[in-house]
Amino acid sequence: MKWIEAASYGEMSKIAADLFIDHIQKDSKSVIGLATGGTPEGFYKELVKSYEAGEISFSETTTFNLDEYVGITEESEASYHHYMKKHLFHYIDIKPENIHLPNGSAPDLEKAAKEYESKIKEAGGIDVQLLGIGINGHIGFNEPGSSFEQETHIVELTASTREANKIYFERLEDVPTHAITIGIQTIMQAKKIVLLISGASKQEAYDRLRTGQVTEQFPASVLHLHGDVTVIYTGVS
Numbered sequence: 001m002k003w004i005e006a007a008s009y010g011e012m013s014k015i016a017a018d019l020f021i022d023h024i025q026k027d028s029k030s031v032i033g034l035a036t037g038g039t040p041e042g043f044y045k046e047l048v049k050s051y052e053a054g055e056i057s058f059s060e061t062t063t064f065n066l067d068e069y070v071g072i073t074e075e076s077e078a079s080y081h082h083y084m085k086k087h088l089f090h091y092i093d094i095k096p097e098n099i100h101l102p103n104g105s106a107p108d109l110e111k112a113a114k115e116y117e118s119k120i121k122e123a124g125g126i127d128v129q130l131l132g133i134g135i136n137g138h139i140g141f142n143e144p145g146s147s148f149e150q151e152t153h154i155v156e157l158t159a160s161t162r163e164a165n166k167i168y169f170e171r172l173e174d175v176p177t178h179a180i181t182i183g184i185q186t187i188m189q190a191k192k193i194v195l196l197i198s199g200a201s202k203q204e205a206y207d208r209l210r211t212g213q214v215t216e217q218f219p220a221s222v223l224h225l226h227g228d229v230t231v232i233y234t235g236v237s
């Protein structure tokens, strides 16, 4: 695992964006794994900036997002479909057919999960995967106790995750109880992984990850078993 300490949130976002930009410039057909949440907002700003400066095109790039809530529509402002349009897809030249997010509104969620996993495989797997980390160590929505062997599946969100994400909803009761997420096995099959950690609320997760102990009780710890992980962190010590 490579650890890079950034002096600020802006610097963390820029270092991470440059890694992805470099990858896409070298291989325009890259398959990129994307994350949502507060942490990568600056990262997306940097990608948009680079696109607007004419430094990069996403016209041949394919994306797969990590996760989506179950039980809210794609149009809902709290959905990750909406988040991705708002922070990235609206501004760049990516082809709509190359954008993939799990379908949390599918009538048959198990089937939707299987289909999503197949699409990733058909695309040849993920070249570079962006990750954030939950305060409880979740990656994607793989909560503590998730098996390291899982592919895309449906999860029940923990109380702490629902509490942390309630800022995106009017009331705690509105935060979905379930989500559809890429599994840890899928994440581990990505050729390269970039994990962002930002801010004091992630101190405990950062400390735990640094100890190196691998356990399903702390999902991000699985990353120690991957050969190409870069952690870019700021605001933790």
Ligand SMILES: O=P(O)(O)OC[C@H]1O[C@](O)(CO)[C@@H](O)[C@@H]1O
Pocket (backbone or CB within 6 Å): 035, 036, 037, 038, 039, 040, 066, 067, 131, 132, 133, 134, 135, 140, 141
């Ligand atoms: O960056 P945040 O908002 O702290 O979220 C942490 C992680 O939790 C999730 O929101 C759950 O999917 C991830 O997308 C994100 O990486």
